[in-house]
Amino acid sequence: MYPASFDYVAPTSLEEAISLLDKHGYDAKVIAGGQSLIPLMKFRFASPAVLVDINGLPGLDTIAEGDGGLRIGALVRHKDCERSAMLHGGRWGLLGATARLVADPIIRNRGTVCGSLAHADPQGDWASAMMACRGSVVAHGPGGTRSIPVADLVVGPFETQIEPNEIITEVVVPDPGASTGGTYLKLERKVGDYATAAVAAQVTMANGTIGSAGIALTGVGSRNIQASEAEACLAGKEPSEEIVKEAARLAAAAADPTADNRGSVEYKRSVVRVFTERALTESIRQAKGGAL
Amino acid sequence: MSTDAPPATRPVSVTINGAARSAEVEPRMLLVHFIRESLGLTGTHIGCDTTSCGACTVLVDGVPMKSCTMFAVQAEGKEITTVEGLKGPAGLHAVQEGFHEEHGLQCGFCTPGMMLTSVALLEDNPNPTEEEIRWALSGQICRCTGYTNIVKAVQYAAKKLADGGAS
Numbered sequence: 001m002y003p004a005s006f007d008y009v010a011p012t013s014l015e016e017a018i019s020l021l022d023k024h025g026y027d028a029k030v031i032a033g034g035q036s037l038i039p040l041m042k043f044r045f046a047s048p049a050v051l052v053d054i055n056g057l058p059g060l061d062t063i064a065e066g067d068g069g070l071r072i073g074a075l076v077r078h079k080d081c082e083r084s085a086m087l088h089g090g091r092w093g094l095l096g097a098t099a100r101l102v103a104d105p106i107i108r109n110r111g112t113v114c115g116s117l118a119h120a121d122p123q124g125d126w127a128s129a130m131m132a133c134r135g136s137v138v139a140h141g142p143g144g145t146r147s148i149p150v151a152d153l154v155v156g157p158f159e160t161q162i163e164p165n166e167i168i169t170e171v172v173v174p175d176p177g178a179s180t181g182g183t184y185l186k187l188e189r190k191v192g193d194y195a196t197a198a199v200a201a202q203v204t205m206a207n208g209t210i211g212s213a214g215i216a217l218t219g220v221g222s223r224n225i226q227a228s229e230a231e232a233c234l235a236g237k238e239p240s241e242e243i244v245k246e247a248a249r250l251a252a253a254a255a256d257p258t259a260d261n262r263g264s265v266e267y268k269r270s271v272v273r274v275f276t277e278r279a280l281t282e283s284i285r286q287a288k289g290g291a292l
Numbered sequence: 293m294s295t296d297a298p299p300a301t302r303p304v305s306v307t308i309n310g311a312a313r314s315a316e317v318e319p320r321m322l323l324v325h326f327i328r329e330s331l332g333l334t335g336t337h338i339g340c341d342t343t344s345c346g347a348c349t350v351l352v353d354g355v356p357m358k359s360c361t362m363f364a365v366q367a368e369g370k371e372i373t374t375v376e377g378l379k380g381p382a383g384l385h386a387v388q389e390g391f392h393e394e395h396g397l398q399c400g401f402c403t404p405g406m407m408l409t410s411v412a413l414l415e416d417n418p419n420p421t422e423e424e425i426r427w428a429l430s431g432q433i434c435r436c437t438g439y440t441n442i443v444k445a446v447q448y449a450a451k452k453l454a455d456g457g458a459s
Contacts, residue, residue: 002320005318006320008319035361038361038363039343055366104432105429106349106409109356192430
């Protein structure tokens with residue numbers, strides 16, 4: 001299968017890439033890993049006239065702690081996160097747990113975290129993880145730089161706030177502190193399938209109580225869903241089986257699934273409830289120092 | 293976008309299985325078509341063509357990639373390994389021998405991709421557990437063997453390489 005013809009440019013600086021996007025507007029599309037974009041182009045769902053390949057841009061392939069958080073550059077592949085010791089357990093554990101469940105191992109070698117966020121597939125795993133840990137993308141355009149919380153980034157299926165002349169250069173996750181745990185649980189029929197349902201959770205403990213909790217859901221709505229009521233019911237509470245069950249019930253209520261060949265509405269809600277309970281229990285265990 | 297003008301082509305140069313090769317391609321040419329049609333190496337197979345099956349997997353700078361989901365122009369200057377590059381002067385690669393000895397294939401369609409991923413896995417992790425082998429190969433589909441013998445083939449290769457066998 002061949003995509004429609006396009007012109008290919010491979011800029012070597014961010015400024016050059018932005019100026020190309022500024023020049024071509026909606027006719028241009030950024031390609032990084034291309035693991036979602038190329039299939040779309042082959043099916044002719046996308047036919048950009050110009051493809052701006054950012055794989056040659058310098059300095060975008062690092063995962064770094066600093067500036068009060070963790071920065072994941074636009075050319076960091078899912079596999080880099082999967083293999084990063086820094087992202088296993090503890091304060092960044094949710095990210096490592098998510099990385100290993102994105103698509104399949106070969107796609108993870110090429111696909112990028114930021115590209116996945118920019119693609120805004122409502123079934124995407126990273127948006128849920130980033131909503132749960134309050135991540136923001138940094139977008140560079142001709143007018144400068146702006147930061148957009150991932151929770152506000154997506155305006156609809158495959159649609160984000162990013163302007164045609166902007167590039168997401170990194171995603172930044174605030175440091176939640178040492179007493180943090182998080183995980184991502186995903187039910188899929190086979191490796192590489194979209195989630196039947198998935199739950200991202202992160203919990204930070206403060207003085208024996210839950211300081212803050214982040215919960216977001218994948219695959220059970222027309223976009224990733226932040227389970228705000230479930231998050232709120234945990235804040236300030238002492239961790240207990242009862243409060244975790246209550247949060248799980250609220251998360252299931254926040255889900256808005258449709259019935260398809262992956263399961264009925266009731267089934268998917270049930271998965272959300274059970275996975276939220278498990279993910280929170282595991283996150284709390286880690287946050288209390290039981291893991292690592 | 294104009295569809296009247298003949299599409300512009302550009303040269304792409306790669307090192308494939310140790311040999312420098314180049315060809316003129318349209319930007320929309322997928323890496324798998326470049327390998328099979330421009331370079332005439334038909335050991336790399338096109339399976340699903342939708343990034344799902346892994347039959348077209350090749351190594352790009354040593355890393356398994358689905359060559360149906362990368363453009364040839366993106367491979368400029370890269371080092372590519374296909375199944376044709378596995379056999380050395382001393383004979384079959386340990387992974388190839390493993391697939392032979394353990395009956396790791398029936399129809400053989402998925403085999404080139406399975407073997408290249410296995411080679412990359414063993415480079416990275418010379419002594420993988422069964423779970424690690426299954427995890428590494430989980431992006432690839434085999435419709436014949438039920439995977440058991442593929443796992444055994446990789447285990448055979450790991451042992452052979454550990455015992456100082458040829459790769």
